[in-house]
Amino acid sequence: MLTNRLGERRLQLALVATAPKLKGCEFAQVGHIVIIRRYDENNVASQTTQTFLLGGWEEISDPEAKIQTISCNSPLGKVLIGKTIGEISEVEAPGGFQEVELLGIEIPNIKQLTERRSVAA
Numbered sequence: 001m002l003t004n005r006l007g008e009r010r011l012q013l014a015l016v017a018t019a020p021k022l023k024g025c026e027f028a029q030v031g032h033i034v035i036i037r038r039y040d041e042n043n044v045a046s047q048t049t050q051t052f053l054l055g056g057w058e059e060i061s062d063p064e065a066k067i068q069t070i071s072c073n074s075p076l077g078k079v080l081i082g083k084t085i086g087e088i089s090e091v092e093a094p095g096g097f098q099e100v101e102l103l104g105i106e107i108p109n110i111k112q113l114t115e116r117r118s119v120a121a
Contacts, residue, residue: 028080028105030054030072035104036080039088041096049103054080067108076100 028034032054038046054077055069070077079091080102088101 026105027082027084028054028102030056030081031108033067033104033106033108034080034102035106036076037101037103039099039101041098043099045101052076053108 033051034054035049035051037049040046051067053067053069055071072078072081075092079089079100083089083102085102085105088099090097090099092098
């Protein structure tokens with residue numbers, strides 16, 4: 001009897017926890033998709049953007065993948081980790097230093113990670 005009452009009391013005091021709804025990401029982390037814009041040496045923004053998956057230690061080179069993976073250990077990956085949308089950072093590129101702006105951060109879904117580019121016949 002005592003055990004049943006204790007069990008009932010625990011149920012009365014229990015809180016139901018639900019996972020928070022993810023509305024986006026505050027800062028870039030491994031596993032996120034990041035959208036960037038590069039700036040040239042005259043500080044002029046590129047008209048195009050680039051989208052990458054921030055991966056683990058190794059870069060995955062798959063020319064057919066819609067989203068290219070960059071290593072968190074690469075110069076660009078190191079610069080992007082921990083950054084928030086709108087931040088501009090300087091990254092060392094083969095031609096010298098270059099500024100990149102973080103335009104967007106997304107949590108990828110499985111479809112984004114498995115899609116391939118369509119190849120023209």
